[in-house]
Amino acid sequence: MPTLIKLQGGGMVLANDAFTHVADDQELPQGDVIISLTRFQADGERLMSEGRSVGVRLEPAEEAEALAYDLPRLALVALAFPKFRDGRQYSNARILRERYGYKGEIRAVGDVLREQAGFMVRCGVDAFEPADGSAPEQWERKTRRFRHVYQRAADGRAPAFAERGE
Amino acid sequence: MYRYDTIDKEFVADRAAEFREQVQRRLAGEITEDQFKPIRLMNGLYLQLHAYMLRIAIPYGALTSTKLRKLAYIAKTYDKGYGHFTTRTNLQLHWIKLKDAPEILDHLAEVEMHAMQTSGNCIRNVTADPYAGATADELDDPRVWAETIRQWSTLHPEFSFLPRKFKIAVTAAAKDRTATKIYDIGLHLRRGRSGELGFEVLVGGGLGRTPHIGSTIREFLPTRHLLSYMEAILRVYNRHGRRDNIFKARIKILVASLGAEEFARQVEEEWAKGDPSRIDLPDTELARIRGAFAQTYETLPARSEALEAAKAANPAFARFLRRNVHPHKQPGYALVDVSLKVPGQTPGDMTSEQMELVASLAERYSLDEVRVTYQQNLLLPHVKLDEVETVWRELDAAGLATPNIDLITDIIACPGLDYCALANARAIPIAQHIAERFAEPERAEAVGELNIKISGCINACGHHHVGHIGILGVDKKGEEFYQVTLGGTADDNAALGAMLGPALPAAKVAEAVEQMVEVYLRERRDGERFVDTFRRTGVAPFKEAVYADAH
Secondary structure, three states: OOOOEEEEOOEEEEOOOOEEEOOOOOOOOOOEEEEEHHHHHHHHHHHHHOOOOEEEEEOOOOOHHHHOOOHHHOOEEEEEEOOOOOOHHHHHHHHHHHHOOOOOEEEEEEOOOHHHHHHHHHHOOOEEOOOOOOOHHHHHHHHOOOOOOOOOOOOOOOOHHHHHHO | OOOOOHHHHHHHHHHHHHHHHHHHHHHOOOOOHHHHHHHHHOOOEEEOOOOEEEEEEOHHHEEEHHHHHHHHHHHHHHOOOEEEEOOOOOEEEEEEOHHHHHHHHHHHHHOOOEOOOOOOOOEOOOEEOOOOOOOOOEOOOHHHHHHHHHHHHOOOOOOOOOOOOEOEEEEOEOOOOOOHHHOOEEEEEEEOOOOOEEEEEEEOOEOOOOOEOOEEEEEEEEHHHHHHHHHHHHHHHHHHOOOOOHHHOOHHHHHHHHOHHHHHHHHHHHHHHOOHHHHOOOHHHHHHHHHHOOOOOOOOOOOOHHHHHHHHHOHHHHHHHHHHEEEOOOOOEEEEEEOOOOOOOOOOEEEHHHHHHHHHHHHHHOOOEEEEOOOOOEEEEEEEHHHHHHHHHHHHHOOOOOOOOOOOOOOEEOOHHHOOOOOOOOOHHHHHHHHHHOOOHHHHHHHOOOOEEEEOOOOOOOOHHHOOEEEEEEEEOOEEEEEEEEOOEOOOOOEOOEEOOOOEEHHHHHHHHHHHHHHHHHHOOOOOOHHHHHHHHOOHHHHHHHHHHHO
């Protein structure tokens, strides 16, 4: 079971994970599941009618727009980082938060390293399955590292130009 | 000149502190070189053939005496007493120790500098016209917009893991001194029909293995929407740029495969979905940045008797005036080029002592400002005409007054195989051999404007595609060969050069250049530059001269 770290009240905490990641060729277990976009498009309706919480995993090439109509019913969206260098999910995260106003969990999974913490949080990711064995304290430290930011993004922080206008 | 406020200062201090910790973790073996690589790259630290190389950002090429003195100090203390200015107006130090890197970043932070985003797949250091604020032919000060872009692009949360590196250049003048057409985004300031300012936005220029000239995707973007529009471009690129092949990952490939029109449509669509008011700077912030670049001058006569007398008395000074001194928008002032192209030496290299001297000249004679040009020279932007001769004498004594700006010896060259792990061939010795043949200033001046650009590999850091004569080093079974192209230009009429013929061995390159110059001198008509003659005659006479002995 991978570690799950969540952003809560500005801090990072270790969290219990009620969800099971299910691959496309795997049989569905009981309970809350995270499934691929393909599987969601086939079975999502049925699973949600069973009263389960359902999360959808987007691969980097899959676009947040595909979930536009389903977002209010999704428990979480998992953004897959097969390689940390693949930055497409930062755009997906911001679109989910800023364009669609998605309030549910956005979870980073895959090659998720604490060096990315600051960027991810700024784009609206609020749950993390770190691949580098890092702890919540380390994630928290990373996200608090910079006292200022230069752009408005999905995290509500006031950018430098707004701070200066105060 | 823009000065950091508390926010900017705290930002670079936080960055330096973060890197110090990361280096400690690496030195302690807590992270592997593989994990450390992207971290150090985002702080400008490369691992090269012999040592670490640190690339220090010089945003829009603007330096003060304090900054230049600090660079001199760093080069002397942590390197071998010299540094290399690049075609991206950065400074590279080629002999850095990893353990010293955090301390160097602290020193840089002290003088409002950093090495952020001089490497990695992010938005790189922004460049602008080196004549900014000093030339009469500009519509606005491009530094205002370059500084705006610098701040917005700094640790951008969405665009720090792009498919590939991303470079932006800004010009506000009719004459393009920044090579904006070979940039991922080139911004040309224009005046709209009703007098307001806006940008013509070019996207997808670039050199490397598939060179492209940028395409205009928007004729006129009101200046206030600069950042929101940049964000739309970057988002389309971040989502759709290729990530499966490093050689096809630049935005130029995306623009070429979609077509500029379709790319523009996607950008407009993305832009229309966003809320520009969240991203674009408020007028108060633009005014704050603009105010920082305001400059006051003394009221002086347009003509300096002292300068005219010195010019009449001294032919060497007169030549320097012809080649290295340019008109300033303010009567009684001039822009003075500091040449880093001494024939026989490495183009763009400068010793700590030379940096200290130029810093001192800037302080005394140029309103404390120095600029770096993409031609790898420096520029003193605000020198009083009365003081040009004094400045020249001091530069000359330090070997910095070669009167060769834009001449055949003003060669652009990347570090090549002498330093760089990517290179296939050496670039510096080729530049040295060519320059030595034209070391006589009379001879170089008689040949006139001729830009030679040399790259040691296909990545084209030496801009060879846009040289009047472009020279590209290639490896042929372990031997260095050089492909020659002719007729490239990086100006407002940017064009890519055409192949001369089969690649030449290293020993033949300088001779070939000399042969081509002879063809030009024979064929040229009144007022034609080398490149004009080439465009009129075509490649045939040049090819014939160079390959004659091969038949």
